[in-house]
Amino acid sequence: MERQIEERVLLVGVNLNKRNEFDIESSMEELRELAIAANADPISTVVQNKDRIDSAFYIGKGKVQEILNYCEELDIDTIVFNDELTGAQIRNIENVLERKVIDRTALILDIFSRRASTKEGKLQVELAQLKYRLPRLTGFGKELSRLGGGIGTRGPGEKKLETDRRHIENRIDEIRRRLKEVESVREIKRQNRIDSEIPIIALVGYTNAGKSTLFNELLKAGSDYNNEKDVYTEDMLFATLDTTLRKTNLPNGQKVLVIDTVGFVSKLPTHLIAAFKGTLEEVNYADVIVHVVDATNSDFDIQIKTTLNILKDLDTENKPIITVFNKIDQQSIEDIGYNIKGEKLYISAKKNINIDKLFDSIEIALEDKFYNTKILLPYNKSDITSYILDNYNPKKVSHTEEGTFIEVVLNKKDYFKYKEYVVK
Numbered sequence: 001m002e003r004q005i006e007e008r009v010l011l012v013g014v015n016l017n018k019r020n021e022f023d024i025e026s027s028m029e030e031l032r033e034l035a036i037a038a039n040a041d042p043i044s045t046v047v048q049n050k051d052r053i054d055s056a057f058y059i060g061k062g063k064v065q066e067i068l069n070y071c072e073e074l075d076i077d078t079i080v081f082n083d084e085l086t087g088a089q090i091r092n093i094e095n096v097l098e099r100k101v102i103d104r105t106a107l108i109l110d111i112f113s114r115r116a117s118t119k120e121g122k123l124q125v126e127l128a129q130l131k132y133r134l135p136r137l138t139g140f141g142k143e144l145s146r147l148g149g150g151i152g153t154r155g156p157g158e159k160k161l162e163t164d165r166r167h168i169e170n171r172i173d174e175i176r177r178r179l180k181e182v183e184s185v186r187e188i189k190r191q192n193r194i195d196s197e198i199p200i201i202a203l204v205g206y207t208n209a210g211k212s213t214l215f216n217e218l219l220k221a222g223s224d225y226n227n228e229k230d231v232y233t234e235d236m237l238f239a240t241l242d243t244t245l246r247k248t249n250l251p252n253g254q255k256v257l258v259i260d261t262v263g264f265v266s267k268l269p270t271h272l273i274a275a276f277k278g279t280l281e282e283v284n285y286a287d288v289i290v291h292v293v294d295a296t297n298s299d300f301d302i303q304i305k306t307t308l309n310i311l312k313d314l315d316t317e318n319k320p321i322i323t324v325f326n327k328i329d330q331q332s333i334e335d336i337g338y339n340i341k342g343e344k345l346y347i348s349a350k351k352n353i354n355i356d357k358l359f360d361s362i363e364i365a366l367e368d369k370f371y372n373t374k375i376l377l378p379y380n381k382s383d384i385t386s387y388i389l390d391n392y393n394p395k396k397v398s399h400t401e402e403g404t405f406i407e408v409v410l411n412k413k414d415y416f417k418y419k420e421y422v423v424k
């Protein structure tokens, strides 16, 4: 475990009063939760109303002086800004405050660097961190870190982030090469999955919506469910960072793959979106997308928009989307009243409310790719019988005089291949 650093942080934001954005209180609250997720201790918040961002200081220069007083009074180690800063802004502010200054992007990258667990995830986070750092090299005064570490100084694993341009460029090249290798392995696996024609259900949505909780709940219906394989869930932003993919079966017996994905957040750093496109690409191959929404969050409408925008970027527009308003155990349906295209359901992943309805909707969405089949295989066709028993989860198997009778949901390819054995 990493040594616990009690980094005392001050959160700073600018209220531009733009429409269609989070209101500033929600945005600052989200920044506070992000700071907690990075193990920091958010001590206080400062917001300035402004018409536009100051190009030299982000906030007004006078405000920076005011913040210096807070920093001394409150014994602040680090100041976290709610938007991405330029290298010059970081340098200018650090010169006045004589403390480490980081922005929302560095904060998010820091959380990701602590949590990424797969080889690919770690490489992607490091790449995103280095690309973020490259144009800001002069802005980072490592010596200003009063704790000798903390947010913005960590890389995945134990590695210290590099500060030398040439080293960074070399490291970026090396990571790119290594990522290519990992990607080619993933491409082979993906091709195998496409060939096996097992349909894919992808759970997507804003961070903390309940995707992982729903993932575990959906897998419970599977015939070989084992709770030791449950994924991690937590009331915290970015509990999940790596895509998890698991095989299971629907109540109708049909085999499926379910994927749990990283959550989205507003102002997701562009480098990180690029980096995580790799793992999110799995969503491109999904047959159904289940968009999980936290119905108890007062900003769920903006969270929906943020998610849909990122999905659009991923080229998933022609896929069926089922929107599930989750946490309905804590929110009345009448209060939701949100208009959205496609199918809507109200569920609780935690309290198992309406999960059966979600299964029905998923089965219907997959219907045209699959056939509810009754098949009778003579005993001299035992190779076909074994193939079906190995690859499907039949609803019923019985041995009759004429052969093995199987009731099963077959995929299109197999249905037509074995059509001569289908019984009405």
Ligand SMILES: Nc1nc2c(ncn2[C@@H]2O[C@H](COP(=O)(O)OP(=O)(O)OP(=O)(O)O)[C@@H](O)[C@H]2O)c(=O)[nH]1
Pocket: 205, 206, 207, 208, 209, 210, 211, 212, 213, 214, 232, 233, 234, 235, 236, 237, 238, 239, 240, 241, 262, 263, 264, 326, 327, 328, 329, 330, 347, 348, 349, 350, 351
């Ligand atoms: N009351 C209530 N809480 C829920 C429900 N579903 C999930 N939660 C809680 O919401 C929090 C977040 O759940 P997760 O499943 O980790 O959410 P996630 O979408 O995977 O979040 P990230 O991986 O961080 O993006 C946890 O504390 C869950 O226990 C629900 O139906 N009702």
Ligand SMILES: [Mg+2]
Pocket: 211, 212, 213, 232, 233, 239, 240, 261
């Ligand atoms: Mg999760």
